Each structure stands twice: as structure tokens, then as C-alpha cells.
Amino acid sequence: MRFKGIIFDLDGTLVNSLEDIADAMNNVLQSLDYSTHSYQDFQYFIGSGLRNLVSKALPGNHNDANQIDRCYHLMVQEYRTICTRKTKQYDGIFELLDQLIERDIKLSVFSNKAEDLTQEITTALFPNYFNPIVGLTDEPLKKPNPFKAIAISEKLKLKPEEIIFVGDSDIDMQTATNANMYAVGVSWGYRTKEELLSNGAQKVLDHPLDLISIL
Template sequence: MSPPPALIFDLDGTLIDSLPDLAAAVNRLLAAEGLAPMARAEVQSYVGDGAPALVHRVMAARGLAAERHADLTTRLVADYSALPAELTTVYPHVFETLTNLRQHGHPLGLCTNKPGAATGAVLSALGLALLFDVVISGDSLPERKPHPAPLLAAIDRLGAPAIFVGDSEVDARTAEAAGLPFFLFTKGYLRVPLSEISVTATFDDFADFRELIATLPATP
């Protein structure tokens, strides 16, 4: 019998709802610039590709000068990293499901575009840090998702065939580029119609996730 596959998860929008803290950080940045705040839905439409892309989109929406991108990105990341889990919540059944998967022999990894400092702070604050064998953050490598390099690095360190679990079109493209099955959590931050991405399976509650894994053919 083949060993259980490794399971690699995205973080924001997959395991946690971090948008309240991301939106708060964006709005603190805008307030410092004397600009009006953004609603959650607008911030959500800008996330998924890492902090630099988020800041670029916020700047474009508010007419901030492009040459300020590096400075504003540094400020946003520092501010968010200092308060990464004030309003963030873990989605229902995530903790018990990941714990159960570990107990049944699945190596667990995390592959996120969130910067490493913020990733570590969030995982520690929410009690998730000890669940993962490997964590690849947005600044672990020169490339970010949807480039396959971060996901391939996680697979290499886990040393097992893997399934990628995410919530967005960025995650779907990453899995496709890496040649992995992709499971979509449908209550996350997907910005395009489901018909536009390639998925192996979908689910909307982590209570059903382990059973879903068990019913699918073994990974190659």
C-alpha cells in the first residue's frame, strides 16, 4: 500500500480568513496618506499575489505615485506583521482536520505568498504553527505563486507525492504549473468564475475534507 500523500495548503482564504486584518492594514496605510478607506470587498479583489501586488493595486485605485511602491510596501508589511491576527479567524474544522490528517500519516506543508514574518506570526497566534512539516512563504524564494517553484520546493522537502489545497485562481494556476491535483476550498477568495480554473475537487467545509481525500485515487 502506498503511503498517504503529502497535503500542501495555501493559507489566506484557505485555512484562515485574514481579510479583516489585511483590510485594516490597508486602511491604516490609506489613512496615513489622507485617503478614504477601502471596503473589505475591494481589498479582497486585490489579494492573492503577495504584498507587492496588493500595494500596487491599492496605489492604482487611489492614484498614488508609482515611485512610492517600495516604501509603501515596506510600510504595509511592517504594519501588518505587527498586528497579523487581531481580527483573523481560522475557518471551522481546520484545526481538528489537520490534526487528524497528521495522525493518519499525511505530511503537511504550507505554501503561501504571505511574507515569512507575518506567516510565522499568524501561525503562532492562531495555534497552527506545529501542524506543518514545511512552510514556504512569499519571501522564501525569489519566485512567488503562481510560479511553481514554491510549491515544488515544498514537495521536495516533504519527500512525497502531493495534493495542493487552495482557494483562488492563483492557487489553481500554481498547481497546474507544478502538475499537482488541486482541491479548491470554495469559501475563500476566488476572484474568477469556477469554470475558468482547473480543479480536481471542490469542498466548502473542512469537516468533509478527510473523507474527500480518502475517496480519491492515490496520487502517482
């Protein structure tokens, strides 16, 4: 078997967390008398970490570094209380994971969400499926920097080329390419199939179980 491990992105790939993220940020914006955004807007804010999302959501005249930092901490505090309220696993994900476990495929999660939140959400919604569960600890190391993806491969005791990297964004496809992993996009996430293909996706899945054919 060519592939022995799979690294999954979290938001937009394993789970639909859009509404919880948007609700948390909109609550912060509303508390400051700033304009809020639609769920559709947040599809394009997600993917490069919560700090980047905060910057995109703030009005242009209130977007200095101090305000971003302040609102980031408010948003994380708010999000922590509701992070699994509306967040749901996508249909077919559990069936896929069970089949992968049966095939002895090693599974990991790598998200640009803060590491404690990534671990909390993944553990709550997918107990005993993933190890390691990796999130953002330092801004310079966030995706598409391949450093943590390669570190995951080392922890799994696999070569990067033995790993499929599955995600829903341009950032995920770039990360996979930078890490010399097999880039697989998903069409059910927050970005378009065209964006995934133009950023290096070697396959785009329309249903989670489509991943089995790649194995």
C-alpha cells in the first residue's frame, strides 16, 4: 500500500463549524457596535487561523494591531463556550474513519485553529480516532508552512510521501505540496473545487468514502 497515513484538516473537512465560529465573532462585533457578517462571508474568513479571521471581520477603520489582539482574545473566549454547540461532523465521515482504522491507516488532525481548541473539538467529536491532534501554537508555523505536517509524519514514523493530506482550502493544498504529501481536496467545505485544483489538489472528493479509492 502506497499510503499509510492521512492528515485531516478540521474545519470544513471533518466538521462544519462555520456557524459556531461566525456566531462567536459576530457576538464580539455586536458588543462593540460594529457591523456583523453573514455565514457566507465567514466561509472566506476561515482557513488561516482565528487571528486572521478576526482581522478580516473587523471594520477597516478599527483594524490596527492592538484592536485585532483585543478582539482575538474576546473571540476565543466567546468561541470556547460555544465551539461544539452547532458544529457537526459531515455525513459519511465516521464511515470513512472506521474503514481507515480497519485498514490500519494512521490518522492525524492538523488545523490552523489554536491547538487547545483543535484538541478540545476533535476529542469531543471524534474520541479515539486521531493521534496526534495538532493546532496553531506559533503564527510563523501555521499552514501553509509544512513544518508541523512534517513533524506529524515523523511522529507517525512515516515518510511524507506515504501520507495523504486532506483539506478544503487553498492553504491545505499548499501545505500538502510544501510537505511533499499527496494533496486531496474536499468539495463539501468552504472553498470551491476550482480553488482546490488551482492550488495543487491532485484529487477532489465529492463524498468522504471517495477517499477509499485512492488507497
